[in-house]
Amino acid sequence: MTDLAERADALLDLHTAPEILVLPNVWDVVSARVVSAVPGVRALATASHSIAATFGYPDGENIPLELHLDMVRRIVEAVDLPVSMDFEAGYGDPGATAAKAIAVGAVGGNLEDAMRPLDDAVAAVRAVLDAGRSAGIDFVLNARTDAVLRAEQGADRAAVLDEAIRRGRAFLEAGAPVVFVPGLVDRDEIRRVAAALGERRLTVISPPGVALPARELESLGVARVSTGPFTQRVALTALQDAAADVVGGGVLPPGTRALN
Known part of the structure; x- marks a missing residue:
């Protein structure tokens, strides 16, 4: 699959299919190759936190954009699957950043609203989608709202969900195919937000120890579940535990397995 438009169309189809799209996030070439070799994996998504950590940067657009893009390019060139890039809040210019992501081969991406004023967040969504159209593809934007993730402790939960829904609907109306609401793990809350946004419009993340199984998320109407930085943490946990065993005798x- 070499044509960008074909990859974008394939990625969009995976979000709208009845079967949930499960994306174990990757952060470098070897992780991308290992994950893409797993039966049933049909697309890849990068984790910005993990790529930044690979180069020694903290999360939050601290890694230089060109370095970030270079890793995404390497991942795209290493696999024969559609790749979605997490470009955080857009590095100050979401449209230009999306255009650069497309130039290195990404056909989808995450964009954080960072709880900016809604008009500004919607404008950013439109800028990203315009970049896709300018490149001749239907860029698959996973429009993220941090309404739940950034909610103050003790905040009225119904009001928090209402704000996530308000922002999510605005992003959908602006043309985003799906809305990402990190922080949703409760079954009833996921059901409520999924119903409010519409079937196969919600995407969530799967934190260890608290997440619902993918098949249950599918039954709740979720379009996509990803793992963010947690897959890298799984790998690093295994590495540290193995090192401790060896050092300990x-x-x-x-x-x-010989996976590289």
Whole structure:
């Protein structure tokens, strides 16, 4: 699959299909190759937090954009699947950043609203989609609202969900195909937001220990579930545990596979 438009169309189809799209996020070439080799993986998404950490930067647009884009380009060139880039809040110019992401081969992306005024957040969504049209593709924007993630402790939960829904509907009306609401893990809250946004319009993240299984999310109407930085943390946990075993006098885990 080499044509950008074809990859974008394939990625969009995966979001609207009856079966939930499950995306274990990747952060470099070897993680992309390992994940893409898993049966059933049909697309890849990068994790900005993980890419930044790979180069020693904290999350939050601290990694230089060109370095970030170079890693995405390497991932795109290493696999034969559609790739979505997490470009955070757009590095100050969401439309231009989306155009640069498309130039390195990404056909979808995450854009955080960072709880900017809604008019500004909607304008950013439109700018990203315009960049896709200018490039001749239907860019698959996973428009993220941080309404739940940034809610103050003790805030009225119904009001928090109402704000997420208000922002999500505005992003959908602006043309985004799906809305990402990190922080949603409760079954009833997911059901409420999914119903308010519409079937296969909501995407969520899957934190270890608290997330619902993908099949249950699918039954609630969720379009997509990703893993963000947590897949890298799984890998790093295994690495640190293995190192501790070796340093402590043991050996590396039996059954370790040659995946690189």
